[in-house]
Amino acid sequence: MLTIREIRPDDAAAFLDLCLALDHETSFMMYEPGERQTTESEQRAIIEQALNMGNSTIIVADAGFQLAGYVAATGGEFNRIRHSAYVVAGVRQAYAGHGLGTRLFTALEQWALATGLRRLELTVRADNAAAIRLYQRMGYEIEGTKRDSLLVDGVLIDELYMARLLTPSTPNQHSGVG
Numbered sequence: 001m002l003t004i005r006e007i008r009p010d011d012a013a014a015f016l017d018l019c020l021a022l023d024h025e026t027s028f029m030m031y032e033p034g035e036r037q038t039t040e041s042e043q044r045a046i047i048e049q050a051l052n053m054g055n056s057t058i059i060v061a062d063a064g065f066q067l068a069g070y071v072a073a074t075g076g077e078f079n080r081i082r083h084s085a086y087v088v089a090g091v092r093q094a095y096a097g098h099g100l101g102t103r104l105f106t107a108l109e110q111w112a113l114a115t116g117l118r119r120l121e122l123t124v125r126a127d128n129a130a131a132i133r134l135y136q137r138m139g140y141e142i143e144g145t146k147r148d149s150l151l152v153d154g155v156l157i158d159e160l161y162m163a164r165l166l167t168p169s170t171p172n173q174h175s176g177v178g
Helices: 009-025 040-053 100-115 129-137
Strands: 003-006 057-062 067-075 084-091 119-125 141-152 155-165
Touching: 003 100, 009 040, 009 057, 009 067, 009 084, 040 057, 040 067, 057 100, 067 100, 084 100, 100 119, 100 129, 119 129, 119 141, 129 155
Parallel strands: 084 119
Antiparallel strands: 003 057, 057 067, 067 084, 119 155, 141 155
C-alpha cells in the first residue's frame, strides 16, 4: 500500500536513496549515474529548507520499506514569482505505469491550491512521451521548446516548457484518481 504524503526531514536517507536509484534507472532525470554527490545531512537540509519556504514542498509515495516516487515544487523566491513553483518528479521503474504519477500530481495540485500558488511549471524531454501524456492529462500545456537543451549520451535533445495555471474554483478533474 502506497501512502502519498509530504516529506519529513527524517526521510532524508530514503529520499536520497530514491534519487540515486532514479539517476541509474532512467536518463530522463537531470543527474547522470554517479554525478549526484549529495550527503544525507545535505539532503536533510534541502528538505528542511523546502518545508520552511511556504511555497515549496516535496510530496512522496511511501511504500513502507522505501520511497517509490516523488514530486517536488520549488516556489519562486521573489515577490513577483512567489505564486509560481517549478516542478520535478520521478517514479521508480518498478512502480511506473500504475497511476502513481497521477496520484502524486493530484496531491501536488491540492497542496498548491491550499498554499495559494497559481502556476506550476516544469520542463520535460521532448522524447519522454509517457511523461508528456501524464502532464497533459493533469492539465499542463506546452508553452514552448528549449532547443538542444540537454546533451544525453552525445545527443542534443529538446525540452518542452509546460505549465498548469491554477484557480481556486477550478480544480483538476483528476483529483481523487489513483
